[in-house]
Amino acid sequence: GESVGLHLPTLSVQEGDNSIINCAYSNSASDYFIWYKQESGKGPQFIIDIRSNMDKRQGQRVTVLLNKTVKHLSLQIAATQPGDSAVYFCAETENTGGFKTIFGAGTRLFVKA
Amino acid sequence: KAGVTQTPRYLIKTRGQQVTLSCSPISGHRSVSWYQQTPGQGLQFLFEYFSETQRNKGNFPGRFSGRQFSNSRSEMNVSTLELGDSALYLCASSRLQGTEQYFGPGTRLTVT
Numbered sequence: 001g002e003s004v005g006l007h008l009p010t011l012s013v014q015e016g017d018n019s020i021i022n023c024a025y026s027n028s029a030s031d032y033f034i035w036y037k038q039e040s041g042k043g044p045q046f047i048i049d050i051r052s053n054m055d056k057r058q059g060q061r062v063t064v065l066l067n068k069t070v071k072h073l074s075l076q077i078a079a080t081q082p083g084d085s086a087v088y089f090c091a092e093t094e095n096t097g098g099f100k101t102i103f104g105a106g107t108r109l110f111v112k113a
Numbered sequence: 114k115a116g117v118t119q120t121p122r123y124l125i126k127t128r129g130q131q132v133t134l135s136c137s138p139i140s141g142h143r144s145v146s147w148y149q150q151t152p153g154q155g156l157q158f159l160f161e162y163f164s165e166t167q168r169n170k171g172n173f174p175g176r177f178s179g180r181q182f183s184n185s186r187s188e189m190n191v192s193t194l195e196l197g198d199s200a201l202y203l204c205a206s207s208r209l210q211g212t213e214q215y216f217g218p219g220t221r222l223t224v225t
Contacts, residue, residue, distance in 0.1 A: 101158055
């Protein structure tokens with residue numbers, strides 16, 4: 001099966017600080033990118049998405065940045081809260097007639113109270 | 114609106130057996146994708162269905178198959194189970210292809 005990386009990095013931040021989670025994607029033909037949050041025992045939860053014709057998109061407390069030149073995606077979480085503690089996945093989707101979504105390895109975010 | 118539901122939630126099978134997992138998408142969603150999640154390999158794409166047709170498939174052996182019904186509900190089947198098939202199998206639905214996906218809680222399959 002396909003996957004993007006096996007290592008699960010960890011980010012530890014203080015409550016109230018901003019968090020930045022980075023992701024390198026693999027396919028220059030990918031045209032749709034998504035960030036998901038997965039809490040223990042649950043399926044991934046959609047956070048925010050961005051299409052390849054954009055370089056920034058903002059949601060509530062979250063911002064996604066896309067740099068297609070270096071194939072880099074980042075998720076910024078403002079005023080991080082304990083409830084933000086989870087594993088965060090970036091995902092890229094390419095339209096090949098069907099849609100195939102490839103997930104990154106994930107980053108575990110710990111929020112210290 | 115009800116979320117994506119998957120049944121069963123937990124399953125224990127023996128090597129060599131086969132298993133069928135079920136997924137009911139969010140009402141109105143026509144695209145269903147399946148993923149395998151393991152600690153070692155992460156989240157891996159299995160296949161995507163839209164309008165009862167498999168539109169894309171990941172790099173999994175032919176033992177993994179699926180289908181989608183006219184009501185968008187989907188099933189996946191794994192035949193001749195191997196120990197390495199132990200994983201969390203996740204189903205995700207989206208309103209259209211290439212739009213945000215909503216995941217179910219998964220089916221935890223253990224092969225002994």
